[in-house]
Amino acid sequence: MIFWINIIAIPTWLCLKHHGQRARGFIFSDTAIKTALMVKGIFKLPLRELKGFLNTVFTLMNVPLKSPIHTYINLRSA
Secondary structure, three states: OOOOOOHHHOOOOEOOOOOOOOOOOOOEOHHHHHHHHHHHHHHOOOHHHHHHHHHHHHHHHOOOOOOOOHHHHHHHOO
């Protein structure tokens, strides 16, 4: 399996704008959530294991990113 991360996608991983609601703003962008859900579907991983898998892939690729935790993915998957 080959993983490829575009250099343009790295700055868009974190969400820099507020969503307009009263609560705390989003930490991860929609791109990060969609990517995590895509990897979850491909490897058939539970949400709790997905974070560790993505963080390991990012470490091996030497990419300065972190995976969203399972609660962020679950809440924003809709």
